[in-house]
Amino acid sequence: MAFTTQSHAGISFAERWAAFRSDMAEAHVRRKTYRITRNELSNLSDRELNDLGISRAMIKRIAMEAAGYV
Template structure:
């Protein structure tokens, strides 16, 4: 997922652009951590537990993507 920030009418300096880049990188790492943790936790469940939750193993990645990225 790529984040693009557009600020019209303002010319950002190098320090602001680096700061924005680092914030976006930190946000991306945080979202990926949520994705990996969700996949890990769902994969640890038994097939019966997943069935009780209405989740198939094939949909784990899609559920983790939704949890982390909202897509």
């Protein structure tokens, strides 16, 4: 029975851990940006949204763009 080890091309555990934490922090910021944008736009009246040229159907897409998902 043969065992193989997975190589990470010389990347240390500390570097991988730091990259993981950085990715998680970035994901947190994106989620927060999405949530805040969506909530702020959802709280506007239809008239205020119309003044901005936004329909209620566009709120999710605009929030996703603001968070960098699109």
